[in-house]
Amino acid sequence: MSENLIEFNNISKFFGKVIALKDVTMKLKKGEIMCLLGDNGAGKSTLIKTLAGVHKPDEGEIVIEGEKTVFDSPKDALDMGIGTVYQDLALVPLMSVTRNFFMGREPLKGPPFLKTFDIEKANQIAAERMGQIGIDVRDPSQAVGTMSGGERQCLAISRAIYFGAKVLVLDEPTSALGVHQASMVLKYVVKAASQGLAVILITHNVHHAYPVGNSFTVLNRGKSLGTFNKKDISREELLGMMAGGEELDKLEVELEEMNRINN
Amino acid sequence: MSDKSKSITSKKTSGQDERLKEVSKLRLLLNRPELGAVGGAILVFIFFGIVAGDTGMFSAYGTLNFLDVSANLGIIAIAAAMLMIGGEFDLSIGSMIGFAGICIAIPAIYWGWPLWVSIIFAFAMAVLVGYFNGILVVKTGLPSFIVTLAMLFILRGATLAITRLITGRTQVPGLRVLIENDPIAWMFATDTFKWLFTWLGSMNLIALRTDGTPLATGIPPSVIWFIAATLFATWILMKTRYGNWIFASGGDKNGATNVGVPVGRVKISLFIGTAVAATIFATIQVLDAGSADTMRGNLKELEAIAAAVVGGCLLTGGYGSAIGAAFGALIFGTVSMGIFYTDVDTDWFKVFLGAMMLIAVVFNNYIRKRVTESK
Numbered sequence: 001m002s003e004n005l006i007e008f009n010n011i012s013k014f015f016g017k018v019i020a021l022k023d024v025t026m027k028l029k030k031g032e033i034m035c036l037l038g039d040n041g042a043g044k045s046t047l048i049k050t051l052a053g054v055h056k057p058d059e060g061e062i063v064i065e066g067e068k069t070v071f072d073s074p075k076d077a078l079d080m081g082i083g084t085v086y087q088d089l090a091l092v093p094l095m096s097v098t099r100n101f102f103m104g105r106e107p108l109k110g111p112p113f114l115k116t117f118d119i120e121k122a123n124q125i126a127a128e129r130m131g132q133i134g135i136d137v138r139d140p141s142q143a144v145g146t147m148s149g150g151e152r153q154c155l156a157i158s159r160a161i162y163f164g165a166k167v168l169v170l171d172e173p174t175s176a177l178g179v180h181q182a183s184m185v186l187k188y189v190v191k192a193a194s195q196g197l198a199v200i201l202i203t204h205n206v207h208h209a210y211p212v213g214n215s216f217t218v219l220n221r222g223k224s225l226g227t228f229n230k231k232d233i234s235r236e237e238l239l240g241m242m243a244g245g246e247e248l249d250k251l252e253v254e255l256e257e258m259n260r261i262n263n
Numbered sequence: 264m265s266d267k268s269k270s271i272t273s274k275k276t277s278g279q280d281e282r283l284k285e286v287s288k289l290r291l292l293l294n295r296p297e298l299g300a301v302g303g304a305i306l307v308f309i310f311f312g313i314v315a316g317d318t319g320m321f322s323a324y325g326t327l328n329f330l331d332v333s334a335n336l337g338i339i340a341i342a343a344a345m346l347m348i349g350g351e352f353d354l355s356i357g358s359m360i361g362f363a364g365i366c367i368a369i370p371a372i373y374w375g376w377p378l379w380v381s382i383i384f385a386f387a388m389a390v391l392v393g394y395f396n397g398i399l400v401v402k403t404g405l406p407s408f409i410v411t412l413a414m415l416f417i418l419r420g421a422t423l424a425i426t427r428l429i430t431g432r433t434q435v436p437g438l439r440v441l442i443e444n445d446p447i448a449w450m451f452a453t454d455t456f457k458w459l460f461t462w463l464g465s466m467n468l469i470a471l472r473t474d475g476t477p478l479a480t481g482i483p484p485s486v487i488w489f490i491a492a493t494l495f496a497t498w499i500l501m502k503t504r505y506g507n508w509i510f511a512s513g514g515d516k517n518g519a520t521n522v523g524v525p526v527g528r529v530k531i532s533l534f535i536g537t538a539v540a541a542t543i544f545a546t547i548q549v550l551d552a553g554s555a556d557t558m559r560g561n562l563k564e565l566e567a568i569a570a571a572v573v574g575g576c577l578l579t580g581g582y583g584s585a586i587g588a589a590f591g592a593l594i595f596g597t598v599s600m601g602i603f604y605t606d607v608d609t610d611w612f613k614v615f616l617g618a619m620m621l622i623a624v625v626f627n628n629y630i631r632k633r634v635t636e637s638k
Contacts, residue, residue, distance in 0.1 A: 075523070090521040092514030094581045094631070103511050104523035106504040116502045 004063070005030050005198045006082075006167050011060035013046050020046040023060070024224045026217055028167065028198040033189065034227070035209035036202045038219035039242050044171075044202050047219070051169050051200065052084040053077030064167075083165025087172050089156040093145030097137050100144050101126040101159050129158045133188050150181030154188050161192060168192060168199045174208045186212050204242070210235045218242060296575030297587030299626045303573065303619070304590045307597050315604035323460070323469040323479040325604070327486075333596025334489035335544055337589050339563060340570035341496045342540030344588035346533040347571050348500070350513030350580030351400060351407035353537040355392070356567055358418035360560025363389060363545035365426050368435035368555035378438070379447035385542050392418070393538030397531030407534075415564070423557045439553035451488075451543070452550040454481025485547050489589070492540070496585035509533065514581030569616060570595055573623040577631060594619065 004027045013021040021043045028034050038044050049055045053071030062069050064080055071077045077084070091100050102122050109118040123140045130137045133154050144152060153173050160168060170189065174182040190212050193199050203209050209216065216233065218225040218241045225241055240249070311320060319325050339356050346353055366385035370376040376384070396414055400407045426433055442448045457480060463469045464477030471477055500506040511519035512526045520526050541560065549555045572578065573594060574587025595616065602609050 074521075078523075086521065088518060090515070090518035092511055092518055092581060094514050094577075095510050099507055099510065103507065103519065106507050108504060115504070117504050117507055119502070 003029060005032075005065060007063040008051075009061050009063065011047075011050060011057045011062070013050060013055055014058050019222050021050070021057075022223050024217075024219070025060075026200075026224075026227060028200065030196050030198055031193050032214050033193045033199040033201060033212055034215045034217060035213035036200055036217050036219060037204065037206060037209060037238060037242055039204055041221070042219040042242075043222040044204075044219060046222075048084065048086075048169060048171050048202060051077070051082060051167075053082070078163075081164055081166030082169060083160030083163065083167065084169040085153075085156045085160055085171060085173065087175070089152055091144050091152055091156060094143055096141045097130065097144055097147070097155065098122045098126040098140040101129070101155065101162075105163060125162070129162055130155065133158055133191075148181060149177050150184045153177070153181075153185045157185075157188060157192065161197065166197060168197055169202070170199065171202050172204070173201065174203065174205060182208055206235055206239045206242070210238065296582060296584045296627075296630070297590060298575070299623055299630070300574040300587045300590035300594065303623075304594050304597070307594050307601075311597065311601040311604070315601060318604040319470075320601055320604040323463065323477070325600075327479050327483060329597045329600035330486050331483045331596075332600055333593045334483070334485035335547065336563070336566055336570055336596055337489040337592035338485065338492050338544050338547075339537070339540045339567040340574070340588040340592040341492045341585050342533075342537040343564070343567040344571035344574060344576050344583050344585055345496055345500070345509060346537050347568070347576040347578070347580060348513050348583045349509045349530055349533045350516065351530055351533065352411060352568065353396065353534060354408065354411040354564045355396065355414035355418055356537055356541045356564035357560040357562055358415045358422065358564075359389065359392060359538050359541035360545045360548075360563055361557055362392070362418045362422045363542040364549045364555035364559050365422055365435060365557065367546060367549055368438060369426065369429055371441055372435055372437050373429055378441040378445045382447050382451070382546055385546065386539060389538040389542040390535050393535030394531060396538070397534035400534070401527040401530055419557075419561075426555075426557050433557045434554055435556075436554035438549060438555070442550055448550055451484055451546040454483055455487060457481040483551075488543055488547065489592075492543075493585055493589040500585055505529070510581055512580075566595065566616075569620045572627070573619055575623075575627055575630070577627060578624075582631065591623075 006028050008024060008026040011021055011024045012019070024043075024047065026034065026036075036044060036047065046055065050057050053074040053076050056071070062071070069080060071080070071082075074084075090103075092103070095103070098119065099122075102117075102125075107118045107121050107125075108115040109121070110116050126140045127137050130140075135151050135154060144155070147155065157168065157170065157173070168189075173185050173189070177185065186208060189199055189201065201209060201213065210230075213230060215227055215229050216238055217227045218238065220242070228238075315321075320329070339360075343353060343356060363385045366388050367378075367381045370384055371378050371381040392414070396407075396411055399405070399410045403410070423433065426435065442452050460469065460477045460479055460481050464471050464475075469477050469479060500509060508519070508524045508526075508529045511522075511524050512529045516526055541563075544563070545555075545560065548559060570591035571583065571588045572591070574584065574589070574591035576583030576588065598615055599612055602612055602615075
């Protein structure tokens with residue numbers, strides 16, 4: 001009966017005495033982009049790994065399409081439609097676009113026991129999928145190493161969607177990218193959401209998150225500072241809420257001071 | 264890695280990125296890993312064609328001679344190349360050859376086993392050794408260089424110790440008489456296409472002995488195994504899911520694991536592959552010589568790796584080809600035999616081998632940069 005695609009209810013995770021996450025709650029609907037903001041050490045990585053089935057939460061529950069779920073392994077999470085794109089993207093630069101796209105899940109053809117990798121079909125799907133994002137792969141047999149950072153990110157996202165992701169978890173998809181490349185990736189993320197996916201975008205860059213997010217959850221030292229709808233909060237308020245916010249205010253004051261002295 | 268599809272290439276006429284020049288066939292060829300080895304082989308043949316063209320090196324007998332040497336090396340080089348593509352080394356190949364040799368000879372001569380049972384026993388031992396190598400590397404996370412270096416000493420030492428313990432010597436002769444009528448041994452000991460050579464001899468197209476039989480009697484079994492191994496390995500690498508997993512495991516272990524590639528299983532199977540290839544090498548040589556020697560296969564692991572590197576395999580894994588390794592072996596075999604037909608002292612062979620490897624590594628490094636950074 002729940003209209004939420006995925007719910008995280010009061011999730012906590014402890015490593016020995018260290019409280020990595022405490023009572024984190026998030027809810028996502030289809031087509032929604034939620035940005036998870038937090039500075040380094042806020043617990044983002046732990047949360048991603050809990051989403052991806054790498055860690056089991058010590059407290060709280062994960063609810064997918066109204067049903068309580070426990071992920072025993074990353075494969076479980078994948079089977080439930082949680083597609084996680086890690087920062088390292090799981091792409092092999094020396095391998096072709098096609099071979100990367102289908103890595104571990106190659107389409108097969110031929111008789112039983114003599115099944116071969118259906119490279120023609122794989123090439124066609126890979127080129128088609130990349131074309132939909134507006135990336136023209138001249139030749140799907142070209143090495144991924146020849147692609148730009150943004151193109152690689154899009155390839156990894158496109159792969160996750162093709163293999164049945166309903167919830168996309170993106171770990172710092174724009175952190176290593178220039179403005180142009182980042183906007184290409186964000187445009188694609190918005191497009192994916194408009195097709196009915198729920199997207200969890202993890203970032204520490206408010207300027208990348210704010211234009212695309214529908215809601216924002218701020219993590220600080222393992223705790224959620226709350227989830228805010230876009231209309232309820234400004235970019236500056238968000239920035240202030242992240243651990244870096246106060247320090248940035250301080251920096252601003254100091255800079256003004258310096259300017260005053262110089263003039 | 265270049266899986267070209269006609270339907271894709273024909274579709275790319277509209278909406279093409281204006282910054283890109285049309286990629287020529289030549290450029291695509293330049294990006295293939297085996298290019299260096301094929302080019303090198305052509306150069307080697309041209310060289311010996313000029314300096315040794317009239318010496319009998321390229322007669323039927325001479326050709327089969329250098330092909331036989333190349334083929335023996337090629338069988339282990341291809342397995343070594345596949346393992347290198349999968350991101351690991353096997354330094355125990357040479358010791359495995361010696362070990363497999365006595366695994367055939369001692370049961371057959373001293374324990375009275377039929378030869379074919381001894382051969383199967385040797386292959387079973389190879390699977391065990393390969394599995395042990397693989398599981399050690401995968402479970403401990405130690406570099407395969409170290410693990411298999413240890414296995415190099417263990418296997419060679421065990422071979423020597425066991426042989427001397429049982430036979431009191433380091434050689435086990437007397438196998439030749441067992442080959443006849445054996446249900447398996449012929450696969451490793453019979454020359455093929457004999458009729459062709461007999462016919463060529465009767466037409467006086469190839470050199471004959473004084474009794475009228477041709478000097479070259481047929482294609483040696485090593486060459487057949489070599490060709491079969493090249494085709495099989497290439498098919499696996501280019502056309503199967505397992506082949507894609509090999510590239511992925513060697514290219515980025517963590518990435519491959521994250522998308523569900525069973526990296527551990529892939530690597531273990533590749534270690535079994537090198538041990539089995541060493542055993543094929545050993546079986547052919549033992550049956551050809553009629554005896555097993557504890558020192559057989561000494562340093563072969565390094566020649567196999569050298570051939571794989573000349574053939575375009577990167578030492579860091581994830582890149583290379585079986586055809587390249589085959590051509591790398593062909594270069595070494597041709598030069599090691601061809602040098603007898605020239606005025607050059609054969610002592611220089613190792614110098615050549617080393618120089619060839621250096622050039623290959625520099626060249627391959629350049630190729631890899633082109634492939635991954637040609638934005």
